[in-house]
Amino acid sequence: MELWQQLLRQSISSVDQVVEKFGIKKEVAERLDDFFQARVNPYYLGLIRYPGDPIWLQCVPHEVELEDLDAPEDPLHEDDMSPVPNITHRYPDRVLFLTTSQCGLYCRFCTRKRKVGDSSKINMKELESAFQYLEQHTEVSDIILSGGDPLMLTDAMLEKILKRLRTIPHIQVIRLGTKMPCVLPQRITQDLCDMIKKYHPIYVNTHFNHPWEITEESKKACGMLADAGCPVGNQTVLLKGVNDDPDVMKDLMKGLLAMRVRPYYIYQADLTKGANHFRTPIDVGLEIMDKLRGHISGLAVPQFVIDAPGGGGKIPLLPEYVLARDKERIILRNFRNEVYEYPDIQEEHPVLKNGKSIEARPLKKKQKKISLPVLDA
Numbered sequence: 001m002e003l004w005q006q007l008l009r010q011s012i013s014s015v016d017q018v019v020e021k022f023g024i025k026k027e028v029a030e031r032l033d034d035f036f037q038a039r040v041n042p043y044y045l046g047l048i049r050y051p052g053d054p055i056w057l058q059c060v061p062h063e064v065e066l067e068d069l070d071a072p073e074d075p076l077h078e079d080d081m082s083p084v085p086n087i088t089h090r091y092p093d094r095v096l097f098l099t100t101s102q103c104g105l106y107c108r109f110c111t112r113k114r115k116v117g118d119s120s121k122i123n124m125k126e127l128e129s130a131f132q133y134l135e136q137h138t139e140v141s142d143i144i145l146s147g148g149d150p151l152m153l154t155d156a157m158l159e160k161i162l163k164r165l166r167t168i169p170h171i172q173v174i175r176l177g178t179k180m181p182c183v184l185p186q187r188i189t190q191d192l193c194d195m196i197k198k199y200h201p202i203y204v205n206t207h208f209n210h211p212w213e214i215t216e217e218s219k220k221a222c223g224m225l226a227d228a229g230c231p232v233g234n235q236t237v238l239l240k241g242v243n244d245d246p247d248v249m250k251d252l253m254k255g256l257l258a259m260r261v262r263p264y265y266i267y268q269a270d271l272t273k274g275a276n277h278f279r280t281p282i283d284v285g286l287e288i289m290d291k292l293r294g295h296i297s298g299l300a301v302p303q304f305v306i307d308a309p310g311g312g313g314k315i316p317l318l319p320e321y322v323l324a325r326d327k328e329r330i331i332l333r334n335f336r337n338e339v340y341e342y343p344d345i346q347e348e349h350p351v352l353k354n355g356k357s358i359e360a361r362p363l364k365k366k367q368k369k370i371s372l373p374v375l376d377a
Helices: 003-009 015-022 026-035 054-059 063-067 124-136 155-165 190-199 216-227 246-258 282-292
Strands: 094-098 142-146 173-177 202-206 232-238 262-268 303-308 313-317 322-325 329-333 339-343 351-353 356-358
Touching: 015 026, 026 063, 094 124, 124 155, 155 190, 190 216, 216 232, 232 246, 232 282, 246 262, 246 282, 262 282, 282 303, 282 313
Parallel strands: 094 142, 142 173, 173 202, 202 232, 232 262, 262 303
Antiparallel strands: 303 313, 322 329, 329 339, 351 356
């Protein structure tokens, strides 16, 4: 048995363990366990510095989770977009492929509580129908392996999936959506990396939410993946009490970049059953983005997005940098709140298409008339 599997076996997961370790009343712990079970492995447990800190909040059950049970179980309507078991097909060329119900840590803000931890909901016996769906849909070129966490699979099982996917000619990119480099970095072994190398291009999207999660172990894990040829990106969820502070988020993004992990997304927390106490006002996320852009390397600035309720997909949000605009100019502000004017250009000459002159056409959407601010000469 490998080290990461030993650590998993030592996880706090039972009601009695939760009561003893975290001081939760037994009747509350039982209700929480019925709602969404706990799993805190020894590695991640060791990152907690004090009760209620940003690590504790992410992994320790709390009775506040039982206060909003009327919120949606499937806020992103993944099940409605599941043509066959284990597949969610929302975007034209990308497919989410659920491979396991298990995770190295059960995050209390999980949006997939309805399935995670329940092997009957994400069943490996259904993989064949998923493969057949992918073979039939030639428009799909990008696969995201998720779950649960695909790195909860053994190397041999994961390789079977990767090998089968690589027999499908139109699949170009495979992504591994895994939190293991953050919550159980011991899972990233040389054997795993050597196996992954055989099936490139493989991209890895991981999930760090706080600078305290950046440790020597997680740095080593991310470095091994990068050395194995995997571009590694990070998806952060904006969480109240965890990272809803510009300085915390700045430290996190700089720390990620320093260990060769490219910040990819900051998610506004989803409307999720049992997790709405983590939600922040949207303005908090916009303020954080304002404090990142221009203040740290552009390489370290992710997109701030809302995954639209009802399955609308990811919608990016930006602070207001455009102050005004008309046909002749655009008025902008920079990260220091200094105002600049940029002259726009109007298309007055015929446009060339396939070497032939065609008549220039106006934009389909008419610009609204905006009164511009008077600038000093």
